[in-house]
Amino acid sequence: MLRGMQYTGHTGWAMLRAEETNMLPKTSVAMVQTARRTLERRDLPIPAVGDDDAILEVEACGICGSDCEQFEGALPAPLPVVPGHEPLGRIAAIGDGAAKRWGVDVGDRVAVETLIACQACATCRSGQYQRCPDFRVYSLIPLADAPGLWGAYSQYMYLAPTSIVHRVDPSLPASTAALFNPLAAGFRWSVEIPETGPGQTVLVMGPGQRGLASVIACREAQAEKILVTGLAADARKLEVARSFGADMTIDVENDDLHERVLEATDGRGPDVVIDVAPYTPQPILDAVELVARGGTIVIAGIKGSNALSGLLTDTIVGKEITIKGASGATSSAYRKAIACIESGRLPVERMHTHDFPLEEAERAIRTLAREFPGEESIHSCLIPER
Numbered sequence: 001m002l003r004g005m006q007y008t009g010h011t012g013w014a015m016l017r018a019e020e021t022n023m024l025p026k027t028s029v030a031m032v033q034t035a036r037r038t039l040e041r042r043d044l045p046i047p048a049v050g051d052d053d054a055i056l057e058v059e060a061c062g063i064c065g066s067d068c069e070q071f072e073g074a075l076p077a078p079l080p081v082v083p084g085h086e087p088l089g090r091i092a093a094i095g096d097g098a099a100k101r102w103g104v105d106v107g108d109r110v111a112v113e114t115l116i117a118c119q120a121c122a123t124c125r126s127g128q129y130q131r132c133p134d135f136r137v138y139s140l141i142p143l144a145d146a147p148g149l150w151g152a153y154s155q156y157m158y159l160a161p162t163s164i165v166h167r168v169d170p171s172l173p174a175s176t177a178a179l180f181n182p183l184a185a186g187f188r189w190s191v192e193i194p195e196t197g198p199g200q201t202v203l204v205m206g207p208g209q210r211g212l213a214s215v216i217a218c219r220e221a222q223a224e225k226i227l228v229t230g231l232a233a234d235a236r237k238l239e240v241a242r243s244f245g246a247d248m249t250i251d252v253e254n255d256d257l258h259e260r261v262l263e264a265t266d267g268r269g270p271d272v273v274i275d276v277a278p279y280t281p282q283p284i285l286d287a288v289e290l291v292a293r294g295g296t297i298v299i300a301g302i303k304g305s306n307a308l309s310g311l312l313t314d315t316i317v318g319k320e321i322t323i324k325g326a327s328g329a330t331s332s333a334y335r336k337a338i339a340c341i342e343s344g345r346l347p348v349e350r351m352h353t354h355d356f357p358l359e360e361a362e363r364a365i366r367t368l369a370r371e372f373p374g375e376e377s378i379h380s381c382l383i384p385e386r
């Protein structure tokens, strides 16, 4: 398996497994963000692997709201950079050390976690690697930081030594398998963090990818009743939510939210409320009013600079409400998400609406951001050409 010692530049001398490294092209087509709202096609060198790292041949890169924020500059990235933080692909080359630690080999299909934690600090060693003070994030590491291919808007990307990868059934369509990322967020935010289980009622505020993923996760956790809110323009997403098992969907522009929710919960309010609505803080006020006594509110929607005003904290005190923030997913949620997709129990692929070629990354982002009248994606992927 080994082809001997080789100097690999950034990681020094290493024994290489990578019999297939010889078959890798020298360069990868990548879409590089060079400025706000600007992506350029470039050919970037594919690095040789060391003992502890790997190269992924990207099969699909999921696109989410963070891609829109990065494109707009609202999520500042050091430029130029290769975006793309939801990679699904096959191991194209891997060092012996990484192969052993990660339990994968050349040719295996894997889902890659977004976060690169140090795995060495006290926080990481305690198992809370998502709170690592030295974490890095795929898609936010600039080209200038060798070896440069730190994002999945590319045919190939670099996998750093402390990456976390999960095997995924190679027989699944790539765009279905790529749902692992939003689904993992759904499992962590709506099930793991609020400890949702049988007999509980859940209100999901916002029917985007993460809201729909929360419906799937709560259904898998055997929640008794799942309610989902959206706007009038979200009719299609609310329909998808019902196909995933949502018991009731509420158009907050045309229905009376409070009346409908109290009606559906025998006047008690939901045990768990998940806020995945971007920008507007209003759902948090509604959540505090509506949640059941002793209930839990999880805030995961990003509000930017929109501050929350009008919150009467006495309601939190009086009802003994728990409010938790949630950002990103962790390995247990990734595993649940992948198992859910592989099981085929729910038609998860219904939330996937668009595949775009790599070169059309800009169109993919602008479609998700509703910049093209009449066309909107829920979950979409970039699919690099072979």
Ligand SMILES: [Zn+2]
Residues within 6 Å of the ligand: 063, 064, 065, 066, 067, 085, 086, 181
């Ligand atoms: Zn994302």
Ligand SMILES: [Zn+2]
Residues within 6 Å of the ligand: 117, 118, 119, 120, 121, 122, 123, 124, 125, 129, 132, 133, 134, 135
């Ligand atoms: Zn750490």
